Amino acid sequence: MAQWRSTAEFRFKKKHGKQSSYHCTSVSVGDNWIKIPKCKPIRAKVHREIVGKVKSITLSRTLTGKYFASILADDTQEQPKQIDNLEANQVVGVDMGITDLAITSTGHKTGNPRFLKKAQRNLKRKQQALSRCKKGSKGRHKARLLVAKAHERVAFARNDFQHKLSKQLIDENQAVIVETLKVKNMLKNKRLARSIADAGWHSLITKLEYKAKQEGKHLVKIDQWFASSKTCSVCDLKQEKMPLRIRSWECSCGAIHDRDINAARNIKKQGILKLKAEGLSVSADGGLRKSGRLSVAA
Ligand SMILES: [Zn+2]
Incomplete structure (x- = not known):
C-alpha cells in the first residue's frame, strides 16, 4: 500500500x-x-x-x-499449504469484547483503543460548526472537510491497530478461533451496537481470515451457538445465568474464572472440535499424543 x-x-x-x-x-x-x-x-x-x-x-x-x-x-510463490498437524498449545481462542477488543484463551487482553469515542467530542464540535455554516458558502466547504478529516483519522488509526493485532495473532499461532454468531446477536442490541461498531469486530475477523490464508494457518469461525460465557471451561458445567456485569465467577468445581478468558477458552475448545471434525489432527496441550484423522462430532 x-x-x-x-x-x-x-x-x-x-x-x-x-x-x-x-x-x-x-x-x-x-x-x-x-x-x-x-x-x-x-x-x-x-x-x-x-x-x-x-x-x-x-x-x-x-x-x-x-x-x-x-x-x-x-511473488510467483504458491500459497502455503495449510498446516494439518496442529498442536493445541498453538491454537488460540479469541473472545471479542468491548472493554478489550480481544481476549485470548492464554489470558492476554488487548485493551480497546476506542478511537471513535475519544474523537467523538471533537467530531461533534466540528459537525456543529458545519451546521452553522451557510449553505453553499466557502466556510461550509471548509467545515465539511474538517469533519471528513476527523472521520478519516479515526478510521486509519483503527485499521492500523487491527492490522497489528491480527498479524500478531496469526504469526504466533497455527489456528485462531473466533465466535461469529455473538457478533450478529450483539449488533441487534442497539445500545451495544455503537461500541461494537467502534471496536470493529467484523473488520478484525476479515483481516484475520486473509492473513491466515497467506500463512497457511487456520481461522476457525464458530457460528454454531454455544454458551461460551456461561460454561465452565474446566468442568463444562453450564451456569444458568451470567449477566454482563459479572466479570469473574467461581464454578462449583472450584475453578475461578475471569469471564472473558473463560469464554475464550471455551471458544478454543469448540474450535479444536471443529478442526478435528474437518479431519485435522490436533495434539493435546503440551503432549505428544496425536489424534487420528477420525472425525469428532462437535
Ligand atoms: Zn467448573
Missing part, C-alpha cells in the same frame, strides 16, 4: 474527472515512486517492500483529497 501527495495529484484529477478510483496495469514501482502509463513517475510513500512482479495498481482518492495506491504484485 502506498500513499502519496504530489504534483501529479492535479494531473490525475484532471485526467480522470470525478472518478475516485482508477485501475491500471503495465505499471512499475520504485522505492519512492510509482509509474503509471502516460504520466511521469509520481512521488509516493511506499509503506511496504513490493515483492515480485507488479501486476496492477488501483488509485483512489479519499474525501479529504488523500491519494492511495493499492498495488497488486505476484
